[in-house]
Amino acid sequence: MTAHVIEDDRELAYRRLIELGIALSSERNRSQLLEKILLGAKEMTNADGGTLYLVSDDGQELRFAIMRNDTLNIALGGTTGAPIPFPPVQMRASDGTFNYKSVVATAAVTGETINLADAYNTAGFDFGGPRAFDERTGYHSQSFLTVPLKNHDTEVAGVLQLINARDRDGKTVPFSEEIVPLVEALASQAAVALDNQMLIDAQKNLFRAVLRVFASAIDAKSPYTGGHCHRVPELTNMLARAADQTGEGPFADFHLNDDEWYELEVAGGLHDCGKVTTREFVVDKATKLETIYNRIHEIRTRFEVVKRDAEIDYLRGVMAGGDEPRLRAERDARMAQLNDDFAFVADCNIGSEFMAPEKLARLEGIAAITWQRTLDDRLGLSWEETARQPTPVELLPATEHLLADKHNHIIEHDTAPLAVDNPWGFRIKPPAHKSNLGEVYNLAIRRGTLTDEERYHINDHIVQTIIMLEALPFPKNLRRVPEWAGGHHEKMNGTGYPRGLKRDEMSVPAKIMMIADIFEALSARDRPYKARKKLSDCIDIMARMSREHHIDPDLFELFLKSGVYRAYADIFLLPEQIDDIDIEHYIGHVHPVSVAAAE
Template sequence: MALVQNEQRYRVLIELGIALSAERNHNRLMEKILQGAKGLSHADGGTLYLVTEAKDALQFEIMLNDTLNIAMGGTTGKQIPFPPLSLRDDDGTPNHSNVSSHCALTGTTITIADAYNIDSFDFSGTKAFDVQTGYRSKSFLTVPLKNYEGEPIGVLQLINARDSDNQVIAFGDDIVPLIEALASQAAVALDNQRLIEAQQTLFKSFISVIAGSIDAKSPYTGGHCHRVPAVTLMLARAACDATDGPFADFSLTEDEWYELEIAAGLHDCGKVITPEYIVDKATKLETIYNRIHEVRMRFEVCKRDAVIACLEGLLAGSEDPETLTRRRDETLARLDDDFAFVAECNVGGEFMAPEKIERLKKIAVQTWTRTLDDQMGLSINELRRRPAEPSAPPVVESLLADKPWHRIPHEPPVDVARYEAEGFKIRPLETLYDLGEIYNLCISRGTLTAEDRFKINDHIVQTVLMLKALPFPRTLARVPEWAASHHEKMDGTGYPCGLTRDQMSLPARMMAIADIFEALTAADRPYKKPKTLSDSLKIMSSMARDHHIDPDLWRLFLSSGVWKRYADEYLRSEQVDAVDIAALLG
């Protein structure tokens, strides 16, 4: 009979060990440890403590008592009202008077047959509890939980072992090794869980640092890398909560939630290679600085030359003074007007008409005289791009020009084959940048050249390449796809791969909506005013009709109130206006 009983106990111990090693949820793990120990020892109750992070106390994690019908902590949702057990007295002396603290301090197992007949520990609190509840606390088994370094990380305490007649007995010598073995397995499971949680926390913090550094690069996109994940997770939660419609069966496991959070946090990690002066390019001639100042000085030189020519003519008496003065005034007025026009073109806008481009090119061919060597004070890279002066100054030059050295080559050359191998539809242009003055001033919309636009769009290519280079574990294998598809469109006209709706996962489509909604409502962009909530929703409703974003997800975005929750938390008060959701859904 004893042999059969021992075999059953070992089988239970093995099954408990397997269950503990597989459990990922902290509260469920705590319950399995205590429930398993109670069942194995036939104890009436028990408590599981964990050493606090400061290692100065034992924190109550879960309490169970069958007779008193007590279940607190763990997954019960009921808070344990007792304060932590201090491991040291106020003067710093180790607290060996309490059996649980003594167990944690010494790392030894303590077996007590009757708490009322022992003087080595203070059971006054236990006795007071008994008086209050009518219970009789008698036998105790207190076992340390030690991690792989042999350091106690918790204490498992069982109370009132019972025999087959339900009578309270002492914990037998045969059961103590089994509970110690269970405590050892529990400590390993708990320590592993803590290590995994610590790694996840560290990884999430690292991603947050990356996102923060990307946002910090530019005051105009600050917060984008943190706000997009917020919208994405709100929309994912709405899909999980849906009870009917296309998302009734959608759900995310705990691992998938973590995977989505990681993907959303890394969705723009490729922007670390995007120069901030491209992202922040507020005028057409802007690079590291606004080159309109150079152009202005050329006009100033032309104006001074006009005044000097007039004065020299007056001194020489070669022409009528009135003619000279009139010519000077006309030239100054024309130069003022021409520069005002160039400055206006530099600001950019919605559309630059062909006649404006023609006028700009006519202004460009006007000349000025440079008297200083334009290769003095240049960097090595600039000198490599610029040929030697064909003749010594003075040199007559155009007011505006597109010069060969304005075209900045790719260094090193771009590996186009890599773009093809990854299925990217976008391709690098012939040059990295084109700083030509006429070329930039003739930009028809906005302030970005084709090269600038590619450099910005290329951030998603770099995101893909960076994420694919990381050895993600199986549970995070979809991070590259989820993170790098937020510029794709349902009709296949997006980038970088031109994916269609059927080729994109649901989380990727969620992130596409989140990225657009955040961009439309962002109040920190240099090139536009923040749009109101109603305008943003109208624009995106039109995008849904045109199959640029997922129409089903967009309806969920509207009907579930994700837009409202986001607006309440992130938008300025002046952006939040009246929204007719019924009209948008209709």
């Protein structure tokens, strides 16, 4: 007696085949897809057990993916998470020929279905494995239906093997020939679904790899960014997990599905992609006069020229019969003053102290000192630099100032600045010029080393990030990447950039990434321009930012209560940075009284 189609009803079998085909085409989870393939085939054939094998990437072996047996209550692989303790089936024998002794390898190699009524009484195949299994378990493997999974290119992606068809009384019988076409149809649909899933996974893995390469390239541009583009996505994921799992409070209803987790991963990986447009020498600008190199060397040479002039004036005076002691005293005083003035200029160049009004006045006085240039300053210039030179040409010798803000120090914008009504909604006002390399202008920077133009250029990375991301044709499941990635420089009170968004105008993922970006920057251990901060110092700063309506207070409280801050610190901070923190000191004190009060 043979196994018939379920309930001897061919129409019901076809209907079940259609249902399984629809289910397979819509399944996104790989493990669940594999289970549906095997369990659906078992159900259609009333098989007691079955195994699904997948062809390895190199096409040399069949690997166990999922295994089921009702009699022995075996459930391995798939969603169970239980490993299958059997080695892969080799597609070729030791001599390099195809392994036709294995029934599953033969089905994979030939692409043909193999239906065996009784394995123990079948010649041509080696069933040593099933026999050993039967001896260990007391089971009896009898009927086998082995079907290759062929995709639309007739490539074999795997093999479905069903064991021991059962009749209505539970007796083991051969697999009916009338059910074979249905199982083959299911296997074909399964192969296409599996192929599609593999393509999707391959695309995701490729995109992830591209994101990692892109992030590494951005981080490699400057030691000042370190591993920022790698760590921010990690911290974003950690805080998002905490929000997803909290189950109470402001984030009780916050949950992300698989697509949204991937969307957040992509947004994190691309959150600083606009930094590819940022000039390294601006980001790395350690002194006020630094461009591609530190121009203090030019200034020093000019001071040397003026000192040499003082020496020459002294010698000329002596040769003309002047009072040598008086001339020497004047020379020495002048040189001492120049030495002191240069030391002052060099100190201003460091940018470590605030430039008070009296310092600015002294700087202007030093800039008024003149020297004579006898060489044409247009020789050896690029066409672009020549175009910035003033007209008409100065006659030689020309009087130059020791420190100068010249016409050729001004570099205009390459493209027109963004209009107020720009399509992205940016609200940042660009400076009048792209760059101002003026020496006095740069030395007079009140605090730090960056001019307004340079600070705008650095901040512009988020503008470029949004423009780049919104230009990409993201699929529907990634459509929020630009919004999630482009908001980490906004502030809850609307004073951030580039859009001036307020708290209620931003999504939870965007606000999570904001906290991740800030905390990573504060706690980073690999910034050469600043000392490493203690963990407590970072939390103090962020608590103040919460009170001042810069970051979301609810998320900051979750950041503390969930222990995310400490979990991240244990992974990415140095041991000497990690100190004890009493989070109760911050809980309940991080919430602002009202947003209106801060505006």
